[in-house]
Amino acid sequence: MPHRGWLFDLDGTVYRGEALIPGAAETLAALRAAGRRVAFLSNKPLQTRADYAAKLTRLGVPAAAEDVVNSSLVLARHLATLDPGAPVFVIGEPPLVSELAAHGFEVRADHRVRWVVIAFDRTFDYAKLNTALQAVRQGARLIATNPDRTCPVEGGEIPDCAGMTAAVEAVTGKTVEVIVGKPSPIILEVALGRLGVPARDAVIVGDRIETDIVMGKRLGLGTVLVLSGVTRADDPRVAEIAPDLVLPSIRELIR
Incomplete structure (x- = not known):
């Protein structure tokens, strides 16, 4: 594929947990050596961009924080265009809280807020759900990082942001207004800006048909589905959505 810019999903595409997908380092090195621009795109808000870059480098794929676009960054930037400096309640983990604070938001632990931010949160509990309910009853609006139901890890999958979103929507009776992560054009605009193409x-190279590939198809990118993560070869959506390439893993991109 002759494209100048390459966006790679991380979990299930470049690595799974703490293990690099076999051949990933060689594929990415070959693309860079050929003059292609490479960036990494993740819906996962559990680490900072610097953390992602450090992990990639540790696993054998040299990267800087500027090479990574994740849903925390995109949500903070987008919300800053809607309601700069607003008080927010966060269902999420410290890296997302830090990103919001760095963008000037007042992160609060109570319901006196204008927005409830919903993300993948392994500490999600009844207290957070109740605070979200009380905030919405006082007029707060809902925004979320990503629509993923599960996150691939070594040995299987764990619940992702869709579980937290469903719980909040169920008790509040309100629908999330904006989801900034893949397949939204909001995250793609930021990523293409980083690539400069x-x-x-x-x-876009990724393992999720409903996020990575749907986004690419809708917005005019080349699409490569890899079967090293969540999507299986017999998934009927593969034939329906028809990625440009379907490969066992990113190793085969340069074979």
Whole structure:
């Protein structure tokens, strides 16, 4: 594929847990050596961009924080265009809280807020759900990082942001207004800005048909589905959505 810009999902595409997908380092090195621009795109808000870059480098894929676009960054930037400096309640973990604070938001632990921010949160509990309910009853609006139901890890999958979103929507009777992560054009706009190429000259490589590939198809990117993560070859959506390439893993990109 001749495209100048390459966007790679992380979990299930470049690595799974703490294990690099076999051949990932060689594929990414070959693309860079050929002059392709590479960036990493993740819906997962559990680490900072610097953390992601450090992990990639540790696993054998040199990266800087500027090479990574994640849903925490995109949500903070987007919310700053809607309601800069607003008080927010966060269902999420410290890296997301830090990103919001760095963008000037007042992160509160009570319901006196204008927004409830919903993300993948392994500490989600009844107290957080109740605070979200009370905030919405006082007029707070809902925004979320990503629509993923599960996150691939070594040995299987764990619940992701969709579980927290469903709980909040169920008790409040309100629907999340904006989800900024893949397949939203909001996250893609930021990622293409990092690559410095238009959508028609970029490829998205990922393991999720409903986020990575749907986003690419809707917005005019080349699409490569890898079967090293969540999506299986016999998933009927593969034939329906028809990625440009379907590969066992990113190792096969340079074979």
